[in-house]
Amino acid sequence: MATAGQVIKCKAAVAWEPRKPLSIEEVDVAPPKAHEVRIKVVATGVCHTDWKYLYEAGTAMKLRPFPLVLGHEAAGIVESVGPQVTQFAPGDKVIPLFLPFCHECAQCKSSKTNICKKNWENTQAGVLADGTSRISCRGQQVYQFLGVSSFCQYTVVPDTSLAKIEPSAPLDKVCLLGCGVSTGYGAAVQTGKVEKDSTCAVFGLGAVGLAAVMGCKAVMAKRIIGVDINPEKFEKAKQFGATDCINPKDYNKPIQEVLVEMTNGGVDYALECVGRPSIMSAALESTREGCGTCVIAGWTEADTMSVQIIKILMGRTLKGTYFGGWKSVKDVPKLVEKYMQKKLKLDEFITHNLSLGQINAAFELLTNGQSIRTVISLEDS
Template structure:
């Protein structure tokens, strides 16, 4: 493209400090360096994790450096590649990844995990491999959230943190495969390995939880109970496979006791998709003794979960999952194929489509529970 090797000036939603609304600014995006790819971001989902790092920084979330460009669930087109990049070319459709896949380390070679650590410490700190960001504003470095920063019309990511996808995929839909949907769906089908005719409870019916419901249905679970304090989400959950939906606020007893009674002793699988230690405890205690499995998919970094040892001693399994257990760069293209082949639903999770200059409205919709996923169009004049 004509912009190869040049600094690109474009619009971005910048977080100048924790707790402050995002500001639309003109930023400069530098060309990619070795093993880096610059992409034109077409669409990005607004994930609850983005909200948490802005408004709950230093509470349940580890403090990130500011100024910061959030966003990590996106899809776009390769604009240019840096030296030594061999797997991507300008024009490729891609999904940037907050979880890398180098394909060479012990973890990438193992079938037991997807937790590659290539450039991990740097991207967690908001910079790329050389310790700096590729995005700046009037000479000031802007940190890149998880090494991605998709609330920007262009961004630069490591070539190990990028998935090439099929050319006919709609970017404003498959952007959801950058975070929420793989996390919830994989929590059910990969990490929990939900079995046919089993009983499941999904705690939290946001995008991650609804994806977990879809995963339970794909695994042919007999009973899928959705749990949420917002009953407005129940109809959508039922459409995606939930057989029952319950609101903890409708009961005087703890929700885990309600679920135990509903299932004659507890569910076979519980999937926690909220990120609350109290909900995590409830999810574990909602499982049946002897073989119940609880998978934590909700995100919190600094809080402590309360676990009664007897709950584990009686045969329950407590597991965590990151990005649903998928090996990012090789599994995301397969998930795109599943969507294109109508095996995986994404459209049903998108409740709002907004331009970049309405990013704060998207946060408000998310926090109020009025949206499942808002998709931001980056290439609209703001």
């Protein structure tokens, strides 16, 4: 493309400091360096994790460096590639990923884990492999959230953190596979390995939770109980496959006790999709003695959760999952194919479509529980 090798000026939503609204700014996006790819971001989802890192910075979430461009759930088109990039070419449709897959490390070669740590410390700190960001504004560096920063019309990502997808895929839908849907769906089918005819409880009915419900239904679980304090989410949950929905506020006892009574001893699988330690503990305690499994999918950087040791000694399994257990670059294209084959829902998660200039409104919708996923279009912003 004509812009290859040049700095691109474009719009981005910049977080200048924690707990403040994002500001739409003109930014400079530098060309990609070795093993990097610059992409034109077409669409991005607004994930609750973006909100957490902005509004819970320094409390439930570690303080990231600012100024910062958030966004990590996106899809776009390759604009140019840096030296030594062999797997991508301008025009490719792609999904950037906050979890790399380098093909070379022990974790990537193992069938037991998806946790590749290529460039991990740098991307967690908001920079790429050389210790700097490719985005700048008003003469200063702007950090890249998780090495992605999709609230920007162009961004640069490592070639180990990018999945090439089929050309016919609609980018304003498959962007959701960059985080929330993949995480929840994988928590059920990949990490939890939920079984046919089992009984499940899904804690939290946001995008991750609804995807977990979808995963439980896909493997033909017999009973899927959705748990949320917002009853307005119940109808949507049932569309995804929930057989029951309960609100903890409707009971005068802990929700785990309610679930144990409802299921005559506890659920076979509990999927925690909120990211709060107290709910993680409740999820574990809702599982059946001897064989119950609890999967923690909700993200938090809180230090501890409370675990009654007797609950583990009595045969329960407690598992964590990151990005649903998927090997990112390898598995995301397969999830795109499942969507294209109508074996995976995505459209149904999208409740709002907005422009980049409306990004703060998208956060408000999320905070007020009015949206499942808002998709931001960056092409016409």
